[in-house]
Amino acid sequence: MAVVLGARVIEVVRSLAMEGIPVGLVTPTGDPARWSRCVRNVMTWDWMMPSYRHDEALADRLVAFARQQAVPPVLMYCSDQSMVFVSQHRERLAEGFRFIVPDPELVAAMEDKAQFAALAAEHSLPVPPTVVLDRSLLEPPGELLDMGMPIIIKPTARDHTWVEAVGSSTKALRIESKEELLEFWPRLSGLSKPAVAQQSIPGPETAVVSYHVYVDDKGEVAGEFTGRKIRTIPAEYGHTSSLTITDDPEVARLGREVCRALDLRGVAKLDFKYAPDGRLHLFEINARLTLWAHPGARAGVNLPALVYADLVGTPRPQPCRVRACLDWAHPKDALAARAHGVSMREWLGWLSRPGTVKGVWRWNDPGPLLGMLAVRVKSRVSGSSAEVPD
Template identity: 45%
Template sequence: MRAGKHAARPGAPPRFSRFTAARLEWSDPWRHPDVLAGTLLTFGATQPEPPVLFYEEDGDLLFISRWRETLARAFRFVVPDATLVEDLVDKERFQRLATALTLPVPGARRFDPATERPGELGLRFPVVLKPLTRRPESWDPVAGGAKALRVDTPPELAALWRRLAAAGLPLLAQELVPGAEQRIESYHAYVRPGGEVVGEFTGRKIRTWPLERGESTALELTDASDVAALGRDVLARLRFAGVAKLDFKRDPAGRLWLLEINPRFNLWHHLGAVAGVNLPALVYADLTGAQATRRAPPRARAGARWCRPWVDWRAARATGLPLWRWAPWALACDAKSVVAWDDPLPLLGAAVCRPLRSAARAIAAGYSLEPTGRRRSPSL
């Protein structure tokens, strides 16, 4: 395995890995993209050949896309067309694009609680509310860590309106596709310019935390031919080139609805690599000129599982799964987030840094704890 260089948040697990050869100063790509670009370009100029860039979050994706011409002077990377990136990340733009291409998306509408009064959305309830572009620091206080908020009736939406308006975020209301989180399935692919699918696999969620519309805590690869076929068709209609994850939800009648497309690297790629389809490695081979002879895309091993143990046990417990049943299941997972017997420091480092970061955020927010445990603002 090659050693990597990381520009990641302080305390992020990759910074502690024995496979990390250098740690770059991190700057928020949302707030300080120019500083981050300067850090990367300074580093890239010292390397004997242009390094390959990988990116996992929406902020990283938008930064690389918007600074692509500058970064290409010192790095190699795969990123879709600039306009398409903006269309896929912004949920309102994605809804317009999907409608124009007749993609199978649920009905949705943009609204801004800060400037509009509660009114008729023209949608069937229940609906889910999402920020147009999700930034955890602004959305998590509204949704409590969930990716979206479920609203069952117009009166419930009206009761939430003041809280939503206070957040100052324009939102997308989307008709809810019935079914549990386990009915969310995904298609993952790396596509070369021209439409050649180099690698692909399908999967489904097992658990999330929070249990509804939360972050994935347990995943499983599948062999869903209809998901793969629809995923390929959607990417072909978009004339997509790059790495993508397409999230679908299967309704009670078995129909697949497209929820979103994420054109970036993600946690699923760890499981895919363990199961035989290493999408980041295929990208790396193309960018470094080491691609193998072109052939049919490899098949991933269906049934391979991934979990994030320290969060998944909470999700499992909330579903009624006892610890004595969950623990052997988790140990048998083919891939585990951060946990690796041959590289234990990421887990240990994250465990130490997490409470320190929480304390730092509390201090930065201007709060302290009274002996009773209640928060109070410091005296001015």
């Protein structure tokens, strides 16, 4: 069995189900995957709680479950919070589970953008010029003003304090002028953790590309593919609503170089952006499974299944040539398409093409979509909101 930790994990569940791997979930109450016929709900857990709440007591509960199984389950994590939890409690969890996780220092740096900026500088990674913002300063420092406008401000912790500061759940905020920066600056004092500012790389969201990889415990690349965003919600710095699998040798080459430089082990998603001059800039690294798992598996590289095979000691799924131009869409991409000027008729025509992967929905497993719709109806009635997955 694979026990999956995190939220909005249905695409990871689907990739494991492709290989007939039984799945247990540790997810929030309303996660769509809980309604899948492919899963067993092991435990309800809110991964959006502060990190200190994911403590030794949770690790003890999970190990107690693992010890009740015939063989040690494989542990997989699909959110920053669950990644940090597994890293911090790796010794205790190893008493009941099999898993692979990067070194603790590397996990901490990938979860915290301020630490990642220092890591990138130490290893000369191709990250845009970055300044860690001191919330105690009454005005922006000179090094930030010298960076030039526009700049992008990103939170280290994308929690309620960030939402309150920017007025939305956007992943980043674009600042166009010094005057706009001065107006926004006082709001930084309310953040739970420091934010970072980066030099803006011109170009649309479709210039954002990614490298997806599983590096085994020997440091060898066991599986990899590349991808590109099609649309996000909102249109800028939003959550991915549609994507396409690509075959980009330059992204793959640079992705391998970064992994080697960091001596990374396990799964990772590296986000880059093409600048107008053709250079690739590294934005961030997520050392965990993501929604890209299922479209990647459908394209020929099933990263979760590769990890599972290695950890249980069975032959890896036979690799095949990556099927480029395979698209994936979340149901909310209909809204994103409309915001991009795509008519409903055009969008439905694109969605109905053979091979396009429908996020959340499958005819033989309708529960996740129906559950998601029920949760959204309930959230509208109660006045809360639900996010599109990263």
